[in-house]
Amino acid sequence: MKFSNVRLLVKDYRKCFNFYTEQLGLEAAWDIGECYASFKVADGIEGLALFTSDYMAPAVGNADKTQPTGYREKSMISFEVENVDETYQAFQAKGLQFINEPTDMPGWGMRVVHLYDPEENLIEFFSPLKADGAPV
Numbered sequence: 001m002k003f004s005n006v007r008l009l010v011k012d013y014r015k016c017f018n019f020y021t022e023q024l025g026l027e028a029a030w031d032i033g034e035c036y037a038s039f040k041v042a043d044g045i046e047g048l049a050l051f052t053s054d055y056m057a058p059a060v061g062n063a064d065k066t067q068p069t070g071y072r073e074k075s076m077i078s079f080e081v082e083n084v085d086e087t088y089q090a091f092q093a094k095g096l097q098f099i100n101e102p103t104d105m106p107g108w109g110m111r112v113v114h115l116y117d118p119e120e121n122l123i124e125f126f127s128p129l130k131a132d133g134a135p136v
């Protein structure tokens with residue numbers, strides 16, 4: 001078995017595509033019509049993709065169901081960054097709204113900050129903490 005990617009099933013493909021390319025700055029490896037995109041996430045390797053949910057639903061027998069909203073997060077996309085505070089400030093300057101401010105999580109061994117994409121997928125940026133709890 002070989003890992004391919006994590007694929008977010010989205011309603012508004014173009015809005016999400018623009019968010020990941022224009023606001024987060026990910027490089028698109030593929031952008032096929034209004035249905036599929038994949039992004040380079042680490043050293044030019046693809047690992048994150050978008051797919052229009054209305055195309056996936058019939059394939060798994062869920063065409064008559066809607067996507068849930070207003071529930072607790074079930075998944076998260078996590079990006080390691082060199083400096084959480086600088087990343088936070090840079091994205092805030094671009095108009096991104098965060099859920100929280102950069103916070104040390106000593107029990108997790110990292111400093112974190114979180115935001116949502118346009119379809120409420122949770123995104124985390126983190127930097128490891130040193131053993132003494134200070135940023136690396």
